[in-house]
Amino acid sequence: MGSHHSIWAVTATYNEAQNLPELAKGILALPVPLRLIIVDDGSPDGTGEIADRLADEHPKRFSVIHRPGKMGYASAHLLGIRTALDHGAQVVITMDADLSHDPARIPAMLDALRGADVVIGSRYVPGGGTVNWGLDRRIASRVAGMLVRLASGMRVADPTGGFRAYRADILKRANYHAVQREGYSFLYEILFRCVRAGGTVREIPITFVDRRAGQSKLSGQIILEAALHLFSRPRFISSPSPGDASAAGALERYRPSYAAIAAP
Ligand SMILES: Nc1nc2c(ncn2[C@@H]2O[C@H](COP(=O)(O)OP(=O)(O)OP(=O)(O)O)[C@@H](O)[C@H]2O)c(=O)[nH]1
Numbered sequence: 001m002g003s004h005h006s007i008w009a010v011t012a013t014y015n016e017a018q019n020l021p022e023l024a025k026g027i028l029a030l031p032v033p034l035r036l037i038i039v040d041d042g043s044p045d046g047t048g049e050i051a052d053r054l055a056d057e058h059p060k061r062f063s064v065i066h067r068p069g070k071m072g073y074a075s076a077h078l079l080g081i082r083t084a085l086d087h088g089a090q091v092v093i094t095m096d097a098d099l100s101h102d103p104a105r106i107p108a109m110l111d112a113l114r115g116a117d118v119v120i121g122s123r124y125v126p127g128g129g130t131v132n133w134g135l136d137r138r139i140a141s142r143v144a145g146m147l148v149r150l151a152s153g154m155r156v157a158d159p160t161g162g163f164r165a166y167r168a169d170i171l172k173r174a175n176y177h178a179v180q181r182e183g184y185s186f187l188y189e190i191l192f193r194c195v196r197a198g199g200t201v202r203e204i205p206i207t208f209v210d211r212r213a214g215q216s217k218l219s220g221q222i223i224l225e226a227a228l229h230l231f232s233r234p235r236f237i238s239s240p241s242p243g244d245a246s247a248a249g250a251l252e253r254y255r256p257s258y259a260a261i262a263a264p
């Protein structure tokens, strides 16, 4: 998998002060010395300060990008991915900061990435699952997955799962930065772009643990909305319109300087 230093992870945070220290512990405990970029949107609960402290204590392991306000999950990820690629990442891992995605699964994801361009930490392959999810959310998530498979033709059990590892090469070929959609739609759109660019996908089982601390930002209803959105446009991938409220639009509107991020 190339040099260890070329593996980067990206997490978006909004009010994850109760979860970020634990996530950082999990990252530091890994046998692989990957670097985590934390994209914080000025969380009122002090997540940004915790992230800064982590970066001070472990400058080779944590980097922080502060955005002035809540600008959305998707554009936070796009910014983190672009930053990682700009710094020579060969692999980019994306994960949530609320401990739903267990960093301990990262080595298995990297193993699987030897034989694929994208690896999804999947709730819906044998051995995977969700813990603490109510019936409504389980149904919404399953239905969303079905609709995405139907609309896109992708044969992926968990196309809206956010715990992933991508080869840098496929992200570039997929024009990842042009992704338009927010929230869950972002996840299937970027995946679809990778597949369309010729990328291969593997899924490995994960146990998704619902957040225990902090507030939910995306609800089951939003999952379903995202899926229904699939059928509201003539084409699966829409073309960018200038000044729109899309993830790509937000990425263009906010361009931080990378000076704060030390070279690996
Ligand atoms: N920077 C940034 N991060 C965000 C934003 N919205 C959500 N996040 C983060 O994105 C990740 C996923 O969001 P969650 O709220 O956990 O979404 P979810 O998993 O669907 O919902 P719950 O876990 O049930 O709350 C978490 O790490 C959030 O802190 C945002 O606007 N900006």
Ligand SMILES: [Mg+2]
Binding pocket: 096, 098, 100, 211
């Ligand atoms: Mg969550």
